[in-house]
Amino acid sequence: MKYELETIPVWDGVKSGSECFLCDLMTQAEEHAVSFYLGSSVMNPETRVKVNEQGFCRAHFAKLVAAGKPQALALICDTYLARSRKLLAGPMEAIVSAKPGRKLDGAVRSFSSALESRERGCLVCDQMQGRLDRYCFTTAYLWGQDDDFRHALAESKGVCLPHLDALLVMSAQALDASHRADFCKALIDLTNRNLDRIAADVLWMTQKYKSENIDKPWNGCEDAHKRAVFKMVGQDRN
Ligand SMILES: [Zn+2]
Ligand SMILES: [Zn+2]
Known part of the structure; x- marks a missing residue:
């Protein structure tokens, strides 16, 4: 098995009636990762080294702030900031001592690239990607193994377009060529049926705003604009 199977969460997700069960699982994965880095792991020397070297993206630093664990985040910041200052000290010094003109341009460019490489990568994003890979692998694998799962997926509301892409790509690792082709066709069919519905x-939502339709029923379409956005780009977790 190339990836650890996550049978229970994937089965629960497919039966949940959500517009994208993978988005829901990613929301959980994000919460778990944020609480992991603010939990007892903050005292673990190996984790501290990883945090100091890699850190978090802007969105996930914001989540760490919003999580309300000031002591844990202060410990992270204490060493992460020290490491950042060490990495940026050379480029900063070069700016101060550069002659006006091309030397200064070069020194500023060095600072920009040092900062860009410092901000690259995120431990929370990495942990989430690892989970997404396992969930996508499991979905394709179960589809190949289990008729009940195949039916449940066909009757679900499917997934958002970015997660359709993730499933199509991952299916190469979970299924042989002919099963993969059938899986991909089934996914496209599932997606098109659900996009027709949305x-x-x-x-109907656009029609409902016209004066002649004011007394007609919404038919459950009050939130169609939100579901359409969710289906097109995935769920916003911020
Ligand atoms: Zn999704
Ligand atoms: Zn991130």
Whole structure:
């Protein structure tokens, strides 16, 4: 097995009735990763080294702040900031001592690239990607093994377009060539059926705002605009 199977969360997700069960699982994965880095791991020397070297993206530093664990985040910042200052000290010094003109341009460019490489990568994003890989692998694997799962997926609301892409790509690792082709076709069919549903709901929403339709029922389309965005780009976790 190339990836550890995550049978229970994937089965629960497929049966949940969500517009994208992988988005829901990613929301959970993000919460777990944020609480992991603010939990007892903050005292673990190996984790501290990883945090100091790699750190977090802007969105996940914001999540760490919002999580309300000031002591844990202060410990992270204490050493992460020290490491950042050490990495940026050379480029900063070069700016101060550069002659006006091309030397200064070069020194500023060095600072920009040092900062860019410092901000690259994120431990929370990495942990989430690891989980997404396992969930996508499990979905394709179960589809190949289990008729009940195949039916449950076909009757679900499917996934958002970015997670459709993730499933199509990962299926190469979980299924042989002919099963993969069938899986990909089934996913496209599932997605098109659900996009037809969303498109009809959005269309009715636009019609409902016309004065002649004011007394007609919403038919459950009050939130069609939100579901359409969710389906197109995935769930916003901020
Ligand atoms: Zn999604
Ligand atoms: Zn991140």
